[in-house]
Amino acid sequence: MHADPTQPAFSDLTRERPYMxxxxxxxxxxxxxxxxxxxIGWHMYELTSSAWDLGLVGLYQFAPALALALWAGHVVDRHHRGRIVAICLAVQGVVALVLFAAxxxxxxxxGLLLGLSLVLGAVRAFQMPAQQALVPLLVPPLALPRAMAFSSAGTQGAIIGGPALGGLLFVAGAGAVYGASLLLFVVAALLVVRLRYVQPERSREPVTVQTLLAGVHFIWQRKTVLGAISLDLFAVLLGGAVALxxxxxxxxxxxGPWGLGLLRSAPAVGALVMSIVLTRRPVERHVGRTLLAAVAAFxxxxxxxxxxxxxTLSLIALAVSGGVDMVNVVIRQTLVQLETPDEMRGRVSSVNSIFIGASNQLGEFESGATAALLGPVGSVVAGGIGTVLVALGWVKLFPTLAERDRIVAAPIRKE
Structure with a gap:
């Protein structure tokens, strides 16, 4: 990580009010x-005492997100992204309100919990690509690496703090958690409604198979983007150990349970620390090699x-894995956004979200399947070795990615 005087400072980023x-x-x-x-998870278990039903909550969210992803990307590329995010947050607020009333x-x-899980999954299909594709419209290209890192820092902080706060509020009952969630969703929606930015002119071509698959075609043609997205897919698919x-x-x-809680939180803590570091000192040179090295380190x-x-060593290993994975996330997301023209960012982000969701879900299945054959230790070690081999293989398969020097391929200068 190198300091570059031509890069916008973090203080410049915080003055971008729409982004903030x-x-x-x-x-x-x-x-x-x-x-x-x-x-929802705790409430479901109180109602049914069924581990199967807990799994269904996750499945009911993943299925609509996967089914709607391509259409959602098309919508994001044809309509006002800020309004899409605001509507998604408002719908999630309505879900919290319904649960509070129930x-x-x-x-x-x-049935109600599973039905609302379907709604949440459908909403996320639109919210994730809209949020990702919105950031490049709010900051200059050279500030995008810091913006992505700072966004990741905030997200990781919320991922760590949200469940902890929810657990504390659950002492007062599920209604207290639903009510607090409703309040936060309202605040989040109002903040997005206040966004003011230049909305590029976009064509309103009809929905066809060609337009729906345009994101897939674009990624296949751009080897740097394909390499970055597929690298993350195989790294998480092989190297994830959460299920075990x-x-x-x-x-x-x-x-025991207390140790499980610490093990699950360790990667998020490492990711939070690294995202703060990247916000202050983003990776500016040798980004391709850094990306591949981060995956190998994972x-x-x-x-x-x-x-x-x-x-103790296990906690450290997981925390470091979260940190190096954050390097992967920030570089990959920034590269994908910068290499993609604005009119395609929604569809490309949707395909990216399919890769991420598939790698997480299939990664848990892969861990369980290999653990049944090799035992838990053999499964995790084999997955780690596979991830290192993937990183080495991608050097040969995607040389444009490995040789990428700067995050912004052609620095923009005003004459």
Whole structure:
């Protein structure tokens, strides 16, 4: 990481008021969603005492997000992105309101929780690409790496703090969590409504198979973008160990539930620290090699975690894995946004979200399947080795990505 006097300073970024409004909205909205998911999960288990139903909550959110992703990208590229984000936050607020009313009237049920999970999944299909594609409209291109890092810092903080706050409020009952989530969603929506930015002129071509698949075609043609997105897909698919953390906590590290909580939070803590570092000192040179090295380092961390019998070492390995993964996230998201023309950013971001969702869901399945064959230690270590090999292989498969020097390929200068 190098300091470059031509790069906008962090203080310049904070003076971009529309971006700061979006940043605050994402923090409030993410915290509200995290609190809502804590409450829904706990509420579902209170109602049914079924682990299967807990799994269905996640599946009911993933399925519509996957099914609607391509159409959502088309909508994001044809309509006002700020309004789309505001509407999504408002709908999530309505979900929290319905749950608050159902809890107050003792009408909450398994069917209601699953039905609202479908709504939340459908909303996220539109919100995620709209938020990602909105950021480049609010900051100059050279400020985008800092903006992405600062956004990630806020998101990670909300991911850590949201569940903790939700757990504390649950002492007063599920209604308290739903009410607090509603308040945060309202604040987040109002912040986005206040956004003022130049909305580029966009064509309103009809929805066709060609326009829906335009994002897929664009990514396939742009090898730098394809390499960055597919690298993350295979790294998370092979190297993720989240699904096996309960086994490690109970049978290998012998820590119990409190240790499981710390193990699950360690990557987020590492990611938060690294995102703060990247906000102050973004990666400006040798970004391709840095991206590949970060993914390889993630694999090494998984190998260390898989072999560790020390709780402290395991926590450190997971925290470092979260930190290097944040380097991957920031570089990848910035590259994808800068390499994509504005009229395509929604559809490309939607395809990216499919890759991310698939890697997380399939990664958990892969971990479980290989653990059944190789045991938990063999599964994690093999996955870590596979991630390192993928990073090395991508050097040959995507040389334009490996050789990428600056995050902004052609620095913009005013004559």
């Amino acid at each position: 409004h979006l940043w605050a909205s994402r923090v409030f909205g993410t915290a509200a969603m995290q609190m809502l998911m804590v409450a 809890e107050a009237s003792h009408q909450a049920s398994r 953390l309960p086994i490690y906590a109970k049978d290998i590290l012998h820590t 694999g090494v961390c998984m190998i260390v975690f898989g072999l560790s019998r020390s709780f």
